[in-house]
Amino acid sequence: MPELPEVETVRMALVPALNDRFVTTAFVGRSDLRWPLPDRLADRLVGRRFGMPSRRGKFLLLPLDAGETMLLHLGMSGSVRIHDNAPQLATHDHFMLEMAPEQESGKPSFVVFNDPRRFGWIDLFQCDVHPMLQAMGPEPLGNEFSEAYLTAALSNRTGPIKTALLNQQIVAGIGNIYACEALFYAGISPRRKAGTIAGKRAQRLAAAIIKVLRAAIAEGGTSLRDHVQPGGEIGYFVQKLAVYGRAGEACNQCGAPIRMISQSGRSTFFCSHCQR
DNA sequence: AGAAGGCCCTGCGTGC
DNA sequence: TGCACGCAGGGCCTTC
Numbered sequence: 001m002p003e004l005p006e007v008e009t010v011r012m013a014l015v016p017a018l019n020d021r022f023v024t025t026a027f028v029g030r031s032d033l034r035w036p037l038p039d040r041l042a043d044r045l046v047g048r049r050f051g052m053p054s055r056r057g058k059f060l061l062l063p064l065d066a067g068e069t070m071l072l073h074l075g076m077s078g079s080v081r082i083h084d085n086a087p088q089l090a091t092h093d094h095f096m097l098e099m100a101p102e103q104e105s106g107k108p109s110f111v112v113f114n115d116p117r118r119f120g121w122i123d124l125f126q127c128d129v130h131p132m133l134q135a136m137g138p139e140p141l142g143n144e145f146s147e148a149y150l151t152a153a154l155s156n157r158t159g160p161i162k163t164a165l166l167n168q169q170i171v172a173g174i175g176n177i178y179a180c181e182a183l184f185y186a187g188i189s190p191r192r193k194a195g196t197i198a199g200k201r202a203q204r205l206a207a208a209i210i211k212v213l214r215a216a217i218a219e220g221g222t223s224l225r226d227h228v229q230p231g232g233e234i235g236y237f238v239q240k241l242a243v244y245g246r247a248g249e250a251c252n253q254c255g256a257p258i259r260m261i262s263q264s265g266r267s268t269f270f271c272s273h274c275q276r
Numbered sequence: 277a278g279a280a281g282g283c284c285c286t287g288c289g290t291g292c
Numbered sequence: 293t294g295c296a297c298g299c300a301g302g303g304c305c306t307t308c
Contacts, residue, residue, distance in 0.1 A: 002301060034284075034303085058302075076302050077286075092286085117285045119302060132303095159279055168303080175301055224301065244301095264280060267299080 002058060002074040004140070004173030005216035006235065010080050011055045013230035017082050017099060017109040018050040018062060024108065027096040029089070034075060034121040037095075044124065045070075045097065057136055057172030068126055075119030082230040083110040092116045111230075137170045140209050145171065151202040154194040161197055161205075162190035163264045174209065177222055177244045180269045182208040184243045189275045190261075190268045215240065243269040 002010070026042035038044070050070075051063035060072040074080070081087070084107045089096070095113040102109070113120065123130065137153065138144035153170045154161070164170055165179040174182070183190050185208035188201055197205060216222060221235030224245070229235060238245075242252055247260035251271040261268050 006301080073302085075285095076300070115285095116287065117300090117302095119285070121303095157278075163279080166302090177301060222301080265282085266302095 002078065002221075003175035003178050004055075004058060004213055005178070005237065006221035007055055007058050007060060007074065007173070008217050009221040009229050009235065010074070011053050011060055013082055014053045014060070014062070014080070014111065016102075017111055017230075018097075019052050020049065021102065021109070022049050022100040023047060023097055024100050025098040027089075027098075029094045029096075030118070031094075033094060033115065033118045034073075035123075037122055038124045041095075041122070041124070050099075056133055056139070057168055058175070059130075059133060061130075064124075068124055069130070071121070071123040071125060071130055072113070073121035075115060075117065075121060077117040078113065078115035078120035080230045081112045081114065081232070083112070084108065086110060087112060090114065092118075094118070094120075095122060135169050136172045137168060138172065140171050140173060140213055145206065145210075147203045147206045150206050151198045154197045154202075157194035159194055160190060160263055161188060161192050161194045162268050164194035165209075166264075166266070171209070173213070176266050176268075177224075177241070178209070178212055178216065180244045181212045181242055183275060184208075184270060185212060187275055189272070190263060190270050192276075243271060245269065 023045045026045040028037060028042050031037040048064045054061045058073060062070040062072060064070060087110055093112050093114045097111045099109040101107055138149060154164055157164055162179055162183060165174050186204040188205060216237040219235055219237040220229055220233060222237040223234035224238060243258050246258045247269060248257050251258055251274060254273045256271055256273040258269055259272055
């Protein structure tokens with residue numbers, strides 16, 4: 001499910017639930033997610049205080065006291081729910097935190113992590129940057145990301161641009177939906193060799209990536225299948241998708257049917273008339 | 277080094 | 293109604 005806009009939506013919802021609040025209880029259901037959960041995770045969290053949640057690419061970084069940080073990746077099917085009453089745990093609820101009552105409302109918060117496919121990932125780390133995040137490319141909504149950066153990062157790459165956009169070392173946070181959408185708005189074929197993206201094309205692509213991610217965040221992300229925001233609301237960006245999931249339907253710009261192809265084992269949706 | 281495919285796992289829709 | 297198959301928002305690992 002979750003690409004940058006969905007993870008950002010989760011991050012924003014976690015701020016009031018976690019920031020400057022203490023863990024009362026921690027629950028671990030299954031500990032065999034993508035990788036085994038850290039040893040004694042629940043014990044190590046009780047009594048700790050969280051700081052301000054941040055995000056890097058599709059990773060959530062939840063700082064604790066004593067310089068430690070909890071890392072959370074939602075994988076393909078992970079989601080977070082936040083309740084102010086003790087929830088009935090459901091199938092695939094693998095992890096839960098109960099946070100001490102907030103001063104103003106006097107209410108606790110319950111943060112639940114659910115992940116049917118268990119591609120999600122939870123870790124605790126002490127260093128400044130988690131080893132797995134060392135090589136990650138710049139944030140597309142940050143200052144380092146630009147036409148010039150994109151041109152340099154893509155130069156000499158012979159694979160298709162669509163595949164390059166999914167590479168987190170080139171740009172952080174883009175997944176299958178927004179790679180397709182950004183290429184549509186940039187008018188670039190997903191099959192074009194990445195190394196040929198420069199000048200005007202790089203300018204259009206950088207702008208399209210920023211535009212589509214910002215728009216999706218503003219709509220609360222894209223809800224496909226069972227994905228919802230932490231409060232249970234759905235994200236409305238799904239209604240604005242121009243190509244993703246629309247194989248055979250008419251292109252909004254030219255009316256030609258949207259095509260679906262497979263690239264590196266992932267589905268790609270595009271308009272072969274508008275994208276060159 | 278970069279590209280492409282396999283694999284991890286469960287659930288759901290489709291077609292027979 | 294039941295079953296087999298393919299596909300799903302990610303990312304690491306192996307192979308070429």
